[in-house]
Amino acid sequence: MALLSGKTALVSGVANSRSIAWGIAQAFHEHGARVAFTCLESTQRRVAKLAAEVGSDLVFPCDATNDEDIARTFADVGKAFDGKLNILVHSIAYARIEDIRGEFLNVTRDGWRLALDVSAYSLVAMARAARPLMKAAGGGAIMTMTFAGGSRVSPGYNMMGVAKAALECAVRYLAYDLGPDGIRVNALSPGPLPTVSAMVVEYFDQIVEKFETVSPMLRAMTPRDVGNAAVLYAADISSAMTGAVIPVDGGMDLMIASAGAHPRARPKAHKS
Ligand SMILES: NC(=O)c1ccc[n+]([C@@H]2O[C@H](COP(=O)([O-])OP(=O)(O)OC[C@H]3O[C@@H](n4cnc5c(N)ncnc54)[C@H](O)[C@@H]3O)[C@@H](O)[C@H]2O)c1
Incomplete structure (x- = not known):
């Protein structure tokens, strides 16, 4: 289907x-879907090769971080898609290594x-640029990628956790602003x-290990797991779902911190 x-x-x-x-x-x-890509210039050639695999030369x-780049990109997207865009995926993050390692206390202002x-x-800048194209399409779906370290402490995630908390809050305010336009x-x-x-x-390895031994589904995630959830949130079947933070984590969000020490912690799942 x-x-x-x-x-x-x-x-x-x-x-x-x-x-x-x-x-x-x-x-x-x-x-x-017809898919266009936006990426850092330094990765453009590699992304163009991947894009070709899904039939795209866009x-x-x-x-x-550059408003002119964003304006130009969305103008180009508008030209490529007859002024209409249904779906925007924001999957961008960056923090300096020294701001995500060691003590969070030492994070710098810069x-x-x-x-x-x-x-x-x-996300906010891209959502603003996408709005006219999505309104012209009769509505749209915007999604971004967060991590549980934005709402709870994940040692070694530090500054990125703060950024994810801001991102999740921005999702809620954007959902409120864009809801009347039919944009989720x-x-x-x-x-x-x-x-x-x-x-x-x-x-990171310990986090993966914990997912493989403690989470209900006993495994880490794949990009395809996230892709499948993204299809759900891009499709009209999720027509009234907006402003949500949806775990794609094999159920790990259910577990309490002490779960790994529980005597019934299970072995790795068997792959069939
Ligand atoms: N990998 C994980 O375990 C995990 C878990 C939860 C959430 N996430 C989030 O998923 C998203 C995608 O990360 P990923 O894991 O696929 O890693 P990735 O390194 O493949 O993707 C990060 C992307 O951000 C882009 N980027 C960085 N600075 C940019 C800028 N100034 N302008 C434009 N693009 C820029 C990079 O070029 C890269 O394509 C991020 O938001 C990340 O925090 C990742």
């Missing part, structure tokens, strides 16, 4: 084939600004995936 046939999507945040955004783009393509370089700008404000705004909150961004998170 193609849930997105006839829809147009702009996907940000593909850096390589491990990126969450790539899993989303593949799922969108399989469900019939790759627009854009630094999400590091704070940078992380918030790239990882949270960029949601956040997906995946469990750990071994992407370039995740590799700088301290204790």
Whole structure:
């Protein structure tokens, strides 16, 4: 069943084939959407190769901290899609290593600004630029990627946790502003995936191990898991769902912190 046939999507945040955004783009393509990409200029050639795999030659370089880049990108998207856009995926984050490792107490003013700008404000700027194209399409779906470290302490996530808290709050205010235009705004909150961004998170291996031994589904996530959830939130079947933070974590959000020490903690799941 193609849930997105006839829809147009702009996907940000593909850096390589491990990126969450790539899993989303593949799922969108399989469900019939036309997909355009926006990425940092430094990754443009790699992204263009991946885009070709889903039948797209629409790759627009854009630094999400640069308002002129954003304006130009959405103008180009408008031209490519006859002035209409149904879906926007925001899958962008950055913080300096020194601001996510060690003691959070030591985060610098510059590091704070940078992380918030790239990882949270960029959603607001992109949503504002997408609005006219989505209104012309009769509504739309915007989604971003957060992590549980935005609402609880995840050691080694530090400044990125603060950025995710801001991002999740922005989702709620954007959902309120854009609801009357038929534009829904949601956040997906995946469990750990071994992407370039995740590799700088301290204790990442231990987090994955915990998902594999403690979470209800006994495994870490794949970009495709997130892609599948993204299809749900992009499709009309979630027509009244907005302002939500949706875990895509194999149920880990259910568990209490002491679960790993529980005598009935289970072994790794068998792969069939
Ligand atoms: N990997 C995980 O375990 C995990 C878990 C939960 C949430 N997330 C979130 O998912 C999103 C995607 O991350 P990922 O794990 O796929 O890693 P990734 O490194 O593949 O993607 C991050 C993307 O952000 C882009 N980016 C950084 N600065 C930018 C800027 N100024 N302008 C435009 N693009 C910029 C990078 O080019 C890259 O494409 C991030 O928001 C991340 O925090 C990741």
